[in-house]
Amino acid sequence: MKILLIGEYSRLHNSLKEGLLVLGHDVMLLSSGDHFKKLDTDHSFHSSFLSDYWLPLKIKNAFYKLTNIDLAKAERGLRFHFLIQQLKHFDHVQLINSDAVETFPFLSRILYKKIFNKIKNRSLLICGDDTPIIDYLLKKETEYSILTPYFENKTLKKHFEYPLKYTGKNYRKTFEWLSKNCQNLITSDLDYKIPMEKMKYNAHFIPNPVNINRIEFKEQKIDDKIVIFLGINRSSYIKKGIPYFEKALQIIQEKYPEKVTVIITENIPYTDYINKYNTAQIVLDQIYAQDQGYNALEAMGKGKVVFTGGGNEFVNHYKLTEKVNINALPDVDYLVRELSFLVENPEEIIAIGKRARAFIERVHDYISIASHYLAAWK
Structure with missing residues (x-):
């Protein structure tokens, strides 16, 4: 055709x-x-x-x-x-x-x-x-x-x-x-x-x-600091719930100054966006969603832990028994708890990253x- x-x-x-x-x-x-x-x-x-x-x-x-x-x-x-x-x-x-x-x-x-x-x-x-x-x-x-x-x-x-x-x-x-x-x-x-x-x-x-042939999977390695990435598109700043992420990141940076590095970008070309987040283990994508948008899927394909849509509708539809991402909610305290757990349990970052890649290969090839x-x- x-x-x-x-x-x-x-x-x-x-x-x-x-x-x-x-x-x-x-x-x-x-x-x-x-x-x-x-x-x-x-x-x-x-x-x-x-x-x-x-x-x-x-x-x-x-x-x-x-x-x-x-x-x-x-x-x-x-x-x-x-x-x-x-x-x-x-x-x-x-x-x-x-x-x-x-x-x-x-x-x-x-x-x-x-x-x-x-x-x-x-x-x-x-x-x-x-x-x-x-x-x-x-x-x-x-x-x-x-x-x-x-x-x-x-x-x-x-x-x-x-x-x-x-x-x-x-x-x-x-x-x-x-x-x-x-x-x-x-x-x-x-x-x-x-x-x-x-x-x-x-x-x-x-x-x-x-x-998935274009996106290279790399098992996450936690050497010095855990890198958290937030990419902001100013035109969708409010509707994607970015203020919740920003507030949570401020708390996490104060709580774990020796364990966490935060990268924030705004309105940059796609190729620059990808280069910036390649170093991250955790990617903050969006609030207010049941499923994943495209940036979240690519990050999951690379084995990163992505905060995005992952609620009951998503889990039930794909019959998931283990987390392949973190369901992002409009609740700063909840986001801080989820991020804190990952910072304190870095082995979970590696495990979720592996499951994320397997999910992308199974559902989104x-x-x-x-x-x-x-x-x-x-």
Whole structure:
């Protein structure tokens, strides 16, 4: 098959592409690289003119303050339009989500229609914020979610503009149009599988693909100090519960000054992010989750102990009897206790790391996952 993948926010589509290539398929990835992350892509529609040069960037920001219109969205849409003029003879197209082109919703629909006129077999991936996910979370039927800080303090609304935009009329119209014009809806982890089921959508559940051949497993060695890594994406700072991690780390540093080293990064490219956390034994990923996001999965594949989603839904679904990560909760005292236990029992870091790698190999192997995608598409 000749396959077109559109959009990238982690390494999901890159890893899926790598698995499909191993299985003998021809794959092209189009994306913006997701801004500062600079993720790999075959062809980019990144708004380079308005985002990478000082004067256009200043003009863009000033225009946004005056009109609330982001000109970078227009540039991405225009660049994507020129890319799709070159597309020929694809058998299948998959969108990373309903805002895969990261442009204005009305323009997204125009561009999607142009693609769909060329490619008759289509799928929509639900692997992050999207209309039915946010609709479900707004029902407040879960113990906690990425919207919990917003529910607790409405003055934080500006921090939730990205997820809440999917409930707007134009974004909702785009999702509904796509759900009717794609043969398949696919969810990538339990944080999306469960809401889609609750909202009565029929979607395939296929776990995230992780290229285990690309990720080297190293058994953790505790020589001098235990290194704890926290990578901050400022745009998702509140909804991922980073303040809880920061408070817990402050206590841990004061409690174990001779035993712990803390590394904190903010808004750095993906390759730099990986290089920074390679030295760590413990990685703090996110609060408010039932399952793992992509960064957590890669860290687990390297044998690190990751604080992330790992609650009852996750344990029961995968029938786990031992910890493969640490379930991160919005509770500083709890986080301090879990971190303290690991610092005082470093052999547990080694054991959890081994189980984490085995779990990734069993559930997330990129070639096996690619075959599941092919089956769903057919």
